Amino acid sequence: MSDGSVDIRQEARQQAAALPLDQLNPAQPELFTSDTMWAQFERLRRESPVHYTENSEYGPYWSVTKYNDIMAIDTNHQVFSSADGIVLQSLESKAESAGRPTRPSFIGMDPPKHDVQRKAVSPAVAPHNLAQMAPVIRERAGAILDGLPIGETFDWVDLVSKELTAMTLATLFDFPFERRRDLTYWSDMMTNPPGHGVCESWEQKRSELTKCFDAFDGLWADRIKDTEPKFDMISMLAHNPATRDMDEHEYHGNVTLLIIGGNDTTRNTISGSIYALNQNPAQYRKLRENPSLIPSMVSETIRWQTPLAHMARTATQDHEIGGKTIRKGDRVAMWYVSGNRDDEVIANPDNYIIDRERPRQHLSFGFGVHRCVGNRLAELQLQIIWEEILARFPTVEVVGEPQRTHSVFVKGYETLPVIIPTRN
Numbered sequence: 001m002s003d004g005s006v007d008i009r010q011e012a013r014q015q016a017a018a019l020p021l022d023q024l025n026p027a028q029p030e031l032f033t034s035d036t037m038w039a040q041f042e043r044l045r046r047e048s049p050v051h052y053t054e055n056s057e058y059g060p061y062w063s064v065t066k067y068n069d070i071m072a073i074d075t076n077h078q079v080f081s082s083a084d085g086i087v088l089q090s091l092e093s094k095a096e097s098a099g100r101p102t103r104p105s106f107i108g109m110d111p112p113k114h115d116v117q118r119k120a121v122s123p124a125v126a127p128h129n130l131a132q133m134a135p136v137i138r139e140r141a142g143a144i145l146d147g148l149p150i151g152e153t154f155d156w157v158d159l160v161s162k163e164l165t166a167m168t169l170a171t172l173f174d175f176p177f178e179r180r181r182d183l184t185y186w187s188d189m190m191t192n193p194p195g196h197g198v199c200e201s202w203e204q205k206r207s208e209l210t211k212c213f214d215a216f217d218g219l220w221a222d223r224i225k226d227t228e229p230k231f232d233m234i235s236m237l238a239h240n241p242a243t244r245d246m247d248e249h250e251y252h253g254n255v256t257l258l259i260i261g262g263n264d265t266t267r268n269t270i271s272g273s274i275y276a277l278n279q280n281p282a283q284y285r286k287l288r289e290n291p292s293l294i295p296s297m298v299s300e301t302i303r304w305q306t307p308l309a310h311m312a313r314t315a316t317q318d319h320e321i322g323g324k325t326i327r328k329g330d331r332v333a334m335w336y337v338s339g340n341r342d343d344e345v346i347a348n349p350d351n352y353i354i355d356r357e358r359p360r361q362h363l364s365f366g367f368g369v370h371r372c373v374g375n376r377l378a379e380l381q382l383q384i385i386w387e388e389i390l391a392r393f394p395t396v397e398v399v400g401e402p403q404r405t406h407s408v409f410v411k412g413y414e415t416l417p418v419i420i421p422t423r424n
Contacts, residue, residue, distance in 0.1 A: 012036035041338035050322035065338040067345040075368040080313035103253035116242035161267040174232035187263040196406035268412030272305030278398040297354035303362030
C-alpha cells in the first residue's frame with residue numbers, strides 16, 4: 001500500500017470521528033472509489049448499528065451494519081420487502097426514471113411471484129449443470145492465462161476477470177460468443193451512473209439499454225420457436241409456464257438482473273483475489289505452498305472483497321431492531337460490506353486469512369429467499385481460475401493501486417495493473 005493511500009485513509013478516519021453521529025452517511029460513491037468508507041462503518045457498528053441518515057443523494061435511509069442485524073432483516077421478507085428495489089437509487093436516477101416503465105426482476109419481487117420466476121432459471125446453475133460446465137470453464141481459463149503477456153504490465157480486470165466471466169455468461173444465455181463483451185459493456189452501463197464508466201449521459205444510457213434489450217428480445221424470439229427448451233436461461237424463461245407469458249418489462253428486468261449478477265460479482269472477486277493476496281504476501285505464499293487451500297481462499301476473498309456492498313429493502317410495517325423503530329415505508333440498506341467486518345461474529349475480520357476455520361461464514365451472497373442463485377457458479381469460476389494460475393505462474397504481482405468502481409452498490413475494480421514476472 002502506498003504512503004498516499006495510508007494518508008487518505010487516516011484523513012477519512014479523522015473526518016468520520018469528527019462528524020456528529022447523525023451526519024454519518026456511508027452511501028457516498030466517493031468513499032468507495034477511494035476505499036475510505038471503513039471508518040464510517042466502524043463507527044456505526046460501534047455507536048449506532050441501526051442508523052438513520054436523513055439527507056443523502058439517495059434520499060433518507062437506514063443503515064444496518066452488524067452481521068446479526070443484517071441476517072435478521074435479510075431472512076424476514078414479510079417485513080422487509082424487495083418490491084421497491086434492492087439497491088439505493090439516487091435522487092437523480094429517480095428523477096430520470098420518473099414516468100418511465102419499471103423493469104421488475106425476480107430479486108425485486110416478494111414471494112410467491114419471486115419463487116416461480118427464480119425457479120425457472122435456477123436449473124441452469126444446478127449442481128448437475130455446473131459439473132458439465134466445469135471442463136469448459138477450465139479450458140477457457142487456461143486459454144486466457146496462456147495468452148497473457150509475461151514480463152509486461154497489463155490490466156488484469158480487462159484481460160482475465162472480464163473475459164472469463166463474459167465467456168461463462170455468454171454460455172448461460174447461449175448468447176453469440178463472439179459478442180460476449182457486449183454483456184460486459186451492458187453490465188458496466190447498467191451499474192454505473194452517467195459520467196462514471198461507459199456512458200456520459202442519461203440519453204446515451206437509455207440508447208444503450210435499448211440495444212441490450214433488443215438483442216435479448218431477439219434471443220427470446222428464437223428460443224420460443226423451439227419445440228423443446230434448451231438448457232440456457234433465456235430458453236428456460238421462454239418455455240416455463242410460470243414465465244413464458246411475462247410482459248417485456250419483467251423480462252427486461254430479469255435480463256438486467258442476470259447480466260449484472262453473472263458478471264460484476266464474479267469478476268470483481270477474481271480481481272479482488274489478486275489484490276488481496278498481494279496485500280497479504282504471507283497468505284499468497286501459504287497458498288502457493290498449499291494449493292489445497294484454494295476453496296477456503298475463495299470463500300475468504302468473497303467475504304473480504306464483498307462484491308456487492310449493500311442490498312436494500314422497504315419496511316412493510318413498523319419494526320423494532322437494535323433499539324430503533326424502522327417505520328413502514330422506510331428504506332433500509334443492509335451493508336454486507338460492514339457486516340462482513342463485524343468482529344462480534346468474525347474473528348479478526350479486517351485480516352485476510354485464507355485458512356480460516358469457517359471461511360464460508362459471510363454475508364456476501366445474502367440469505368433468505370433472495371440468497372444469490374449463482375453462488376456456486378461464482379465459487380466454481382474462482383476455484384478453477386486459481387487452480388490454473390498456480391499451475392502456470394510463480395506469482396502475479398500488482399504494480400499499482402486499482403481504479404475502483406464509482407458505486408455504493410457494486411464494490412469492484414475498473415482496472416488493476418499487474419505483471420507476471422519471467423521465471424528465473
